Amino acid sequence: MKIALIHDWLTGMRGGEKVLEVLCGIFPEADVFTLVHLPGKVSPVIERHRIITSPLQRIPGIGRYYRHLLPFMPWAIEKFNFKGYDALISTSHCVAKGAEPPPGVNHWCYCHTPMRYIWDQYDSYFGPGRTSWPVQKAMELVRPRMQRWDVESSARVYQFFANSKNVQDRIEQIYHRSSSVIYPPVETEFFGMEPGPSPLNDPYYLIVSAFAPYKRLDIAVEAFTLNKKSLIIIGEGQEEAQLRAKAGPNIQFKGWLDAAGLRQHYALCRALIFPGEEDFGIVPVEAMAAGRPVIAFSKGGALETVINGRTGIFFDKQTPKALMETVRRFEIMTWDSAEIKRHARNFDRQQCEKAFREAFVEFL
Numbered sequence: 001m002k003i004a005l006i007h008d009w010l011t012g013m014r015g016g017e018k019v020l021e022v023l024c025g026i027f028p029e030a031d032v033f034t035l036v037h038l039p040g041k042v043s044p045v046i047e048r049h050r051i052i053t054s055p056l057q058r059i060p061g062i063g064r065y066y067r068h069l070l071p072f073m074p075w076a077i078e079k080f081n082f083k084g085y086d087a088l089i090s091t092s093h094c095v096a097k098g099a100e101p102p103p104g105v106n107h108w109c110y111c112h113t114p115m116r117y118i119w120d121q122y123d124s125y126f127g128p129g130r131t132s133w134p135v136q137k138a139m140e141l142v143r144p145r146m147q148r149w150d151v152e153s154s155a156r157v158y159q160f161f162a163n164s165k166n167v168q169d170r171i172e173q174i175y176h177r178s179s180s181v182i183y184p185p186v187e188t189e190f191f192g193m194e195p196g197p198s199p200l201n202d203p204y205y206l207i208v209s210a211f212a213p214y215k216r217l218d219i220a221v222e223a224f225t226l227n228k229k230s231l232i233i234i235g236e237g238q239e240e241a242q243l244r245a246k247a248g249p250n251i252q253f254k255g256w257l258d259a260a261g262l263r264q265h266y267a268l269c270r271a272l273i274f275p276g277e278e279d280f281g282i283v284p285v286e287a288m289a290a291g292r293p294v295i296a297f298s299k300g301g302a303l304e305t306v307i308n309g310r311t312g313i314f315f316d317k318q319t320p321k322a323l324m325e326t327v328r329r330f331e332i333m334t335w336d337s338a339e340i341k342r343h344a345r346n347f348d349r350q351q352c353e354k355a356f357r358e359a360f361v362e363f364l
Helices: 015-026 062-077 122-126 133-156 165-175 217-227 240-246 259-268 282-289 320-330 337-347 349-359
Strands: 003-007 031-034 051-053 087-092 106-111 159-162 179-181 205-208 231-234 251-253 272-274 294-297 312-315
Touching: 003 015, 015 087, 015 349, 062 133, 122 133, 133 165, 159 165, 165 179, 205 217, 205 259, 205 282, 217 231, 217 240, 217 251, 217 320, 231 259, 240 251, 259 282, 272 282, 282 294, 282 337, 294 320, 312 320, 337 349
Parallel strands: 003 031, 003 087, 031 051, 087 106, 106 159, 159 179, 205 231, 205 272, 231 251, 272 294, 294 312
Antiparallel strands: none
16 A cells, blocks of 8 residues: 655654654655655654655755744645555644545544644743744734644544543544554663763763753753752753853753763763653653653653652642752652663553554555
8 A cells, every 4th residue: 555654844853753763664665745854864764765845845944944934834734745645644743634635545643742832832932032022923813723724634634643641632622533542662672771881970960852942941951050960951952042041060061962872871860850741752761761760840741651759750830949849859769770661661662663553454
């Protein structure tokens, strides 16, 4: 059967791209449709597929500005022609689920979340202090239209899969659709390996994250600047300049690291700091696969992956004070690395692949 895989954009390897990578492995002959593709930014497993992009790809410098084109993305996803395909499978956190299948062709959607930019995380992106006044006013006008499109286009989906129970509830609330939960893939075996020799001798806390507004890294940067404990931040993104400006000398920014470097930093940290509300959150599971506990905000997907008091500890308010108090409590507790690793294996990549193969058995 001829399968079309649809993804919002291919500009880096994050959690959504890891799900797409699993699907690319299951359907090695599938074509991949995406709004924007920056060659070399995703894994070879994805890159070896035929990748078809939208008209947005032709805009000069699109890799730097694609996020600013949010109001045009519904139009762009609808420009794709899927004539001749037997099935559509989208992985969506933005507009991919709005792709229009030809008559008689079913569209399955793996939903990371209904479009966060116009629903639950709107204020994180477009609220006061988050962007310029003209952009705020423009989004106030555009948001209702995009919300209508998002709900109406959900009818194009034959069946939804959710990346967590958290998102399953949101799909029901916003789209009034049922869904099945398939947790995203985590390379627990890889991150559970011994990291080898390291110059990282001093105890440190760790953040691994894109620098997006809803990640709330500002909370952690302020908290650790105040408590002066060592913090290493791995990642990059649009808020990097603001975060660096707030950070004290005890905070190191390392950019993105390769898999081996990331594994080493997980294995040797005191704990992972996870201050945002995520739909699922692969990073905490990677840290637990390395045997390290997680200090997480008590909302979203972390409630499904972290066991309070056994594999991590929660803080209830997204404030520097609440995080600092939780770090103090964390430091007088004891943690069983072997138990933490065992728990992480419940979210192994093989579990995700098995669930997808069972869901799409008719295509295999």
